Amino acid sequence: MADAQHDPDAPVLFFDSGVGGLSILGPAKALMPAMPIVYAADSAGFPYGTKSDAEIAARVPALLGRLVERYRPRIAVIACNTAATIALSHVRAALDIPVVGTVPAIKPAALASKTRVIGVLGTEATVRQPYVDRLAAEHGADCTVLRHGSAALVAYAEARLRGEPADPAVPADALAGLLDQPGGDRMDMVVLACTHFPLVEDELAAAAPRPLTFLDGGAGIARRIAYLNGDAAWPTTPPPGKAVFTRVDASIEALRPAMARFGLDQIQSL
Numbered sequence: 001m002a003d004a005q006h007d008p009d010a011p012v013l014f015f016d017s018g019v020g021g022l023s024i025l026g027p028a029k030a031l032m033p034a035m036p037i038v039y040a041a042d043s044a045g046f047p048y049g050t051k052s053d054a055e056i057a058a059r060v061p062a063l064l065g066r067l068v069e070r071y072r073p074r075i076a077v078i079a080c081n082t083a084a085t086i087a088l089s090h091v092r093a094a095l096d097i098p099v100v101g102t103v104p105a106i107k108p109a110a111l112a113s114k115t116r117v118i119g120v121l122g123t124e125a126t127v128r129q130p131y132v133d134r135l136a137a138e139h140g141a142d143c144t145v146l147r148h149g150s151a152a153l154v155a156y157a158e159a160r161l162r163g164e165p166a167d168p169a170v171p172a173d174a175l176a177g178l179l180d181q182p183g184g185d186r187m188d189m190v191v192l193a194c195t196h197f198p199l200v201e202d203e204l205a206a207a208a209p210r211p212l213t214f215l216d217g218g219a220g221i222a223r224r225i226a227y228l229n230g231d232a233a234w235p236t237t238p239p240p241g242k243a244v245f246t247r248v249d250a251s252i253e254a255l256r257p258a259m260a261r262f263g264l265d266q267i268q269s270l
Helices: 022-031 053-071 081-094 106-112 130-139 151-161 169-179 197-207 218-229 256-261
Strands: 012-016 037-041 075-078 099-101 117-122 144-149 189-192 213-215 241-245 264-269
Touching (some): 037 053, 099 218, 106 213, 117 169
Parallel strands (some): 012 075, 037 241, 075 099, 241 264
């Protein structure tokens, strides 16, 4: 695997349960336009947010092991908050390349909040994690941290990328899960703790009853990838981006135009 660090064509691997990781890929591609990309989505296991921790802890390292063996990436990015908060340590133990995790942006939210009330909007699996407890305690000890998990908003984001009509009540309901909690009337920051959610940030902002600031980790992860890559060369002309799915069906075919907008012109199955 060490050779991947010195091969200009060695890609960066982005992994998610679905297409949410595109919100991580986008800022990375903007910062490093020559970066070769393999984007992998566990469509056969989607969604992760309603699965047990044990299922995710077993499934994610096994899948990433297969992907690394096939595509020989220089860096792997777990572009999924649920997978990262549960399985990051397992994946790092299993792989001998750098692994970047995606974790809720509670620290910058706490630094920026004027009202000291922060919302964390993610999947059910993410918002219940002890990892989130630790982030809140470490970075937001003087804040009220509200949490809400919305599987419906994950499905909504996927439907929007497929070009399907989506129920406009879904973003409003997701926000209401935070705003209707005690202290929600003072919340000024919303951490988008699922990578699907920045893809529908405009819809969330439109559904908000008052201005809210939405934060996600995409830009920070892009900088982390660049740091880990160091001075390793990128190809002069990057190859076409590959999108790899664990199950390819009609719903995946419907994603082709959206994937192409992110430079993912080839669709493959794992």
